[in-house]
Amino acid sequence: MKARRANSREKILAAAADVARETGPGSLSLDAVASRAGVSKGGLLYNFPTKAKLMQALVEDYLRAFEQALESARTAGVIGESPLATYIKLSAEHAEESKPSASWIFSAIAEDPDFLTPIKSFRRQVFERLKGETPDLKALLVCYLAIEGLRSMNLFDSDVLSRDERRLLVSSLLEIAG
């Protein structure tokens, strides 16, 4: 679409995520993001005219990426696999990444709590879809919530569970999901 010289947009987005993760959600200032991205503040404001637009882009990119990953996992998955199982596997992989991938969310809701609404409605959508595809509601609830718990641990960079325990959890969930 844009960016002939270089892809500043993505650099900036990545820099914002890094700054949020490393220096904390409250320290996500435009100056910090700009210098981290190797871009001047003027350049940042050229790409994202306001801080809110930056946050919005962060949210939208995140949601789009997850949606695409889910879609391709669904088509590329094992044929006999249930949609719930696919969801569990994909989410577990995401949570297994060493870096908390979305701690910028904290910055976003600190900036304006309304940034949560698109995320919430996306989650709701995914859950409703899963509900239509899963015969056993109890199994769905348990698995979905446990995955949500895993996501939360990743978000808060919690080390309550060991790697082995995480693996055992996932395999148990897959067993429950059938």
Place this chain on the structure above:
Amino acid sequence: MKARRANSREKILAAAADVARETGPGSLSLDAVASRAGVSKGGLLYNFPTKAKLMQALVEDYLRAFEQALESARTAGVIGESPLATYIKLSAEHAEESKPSASWIFSAIAEDPDFLTPIKSFRRQVFERLKGETPDLKALLVCYLAIEGLRSMNLFDSDVLSRDERRLLVSSLLEIAG
């Protein structure tokens, strides 16, 4: 120990939680808390000499309250009930409260991410204890994580699950916990 004239300390703490919930984590300023608590800024600073101390008090009170609730639930609980089942019931009750009880956490970690460490170590402690008391590790993992998911939904004020679904989830977990 303190507060001869009135109990400003608790009023302030409650006000801080209210402000964080209603106006968002980023808007938790001393001025806002003071006016909400019906106290001047000077008075607030008298009780909590710095913003960090306020946050710390919020964290400590929260942890202490949960610990006490857990302890009394353990002693007052049904005799045949497993510790895991007690934990599930208590946490579910907490999550059932209409107001997100701890959204000030976002404010705290925006202020300084280190406020998470006492919370994390507390969680770890609780989990380790549960691990020593629960024979079935798989059941523990699934239940603990699902509860964590429930907590996260409450924290983010998410409405993905209906009340009925939450109830079904809890009963399923209790079934798994045995």
Place this chain on the structure above:
DNA sequence: TTGACAAGACCGTCCAGACGGTACAGTAAG
């Protein structure tokens, strides 16, 4: 009983710094 006084609890104002955002002149590439 009373008056002096100390301490505790709180008020209201002020300030330095940080932040988001604007403005604008310059420049290198296509």
Place this chain on the structure above:
DNA sequence: CTTACTGTACCGTCTGGACGGTCTTGTCAA
């Protein structure tokens, strides 16, 4: 000529916190 920036200077606002003053309460000697 346009796009995509860089760099600098600047403004208005908000925030944490310091500070000095004020009102209330308890204590205790006379």
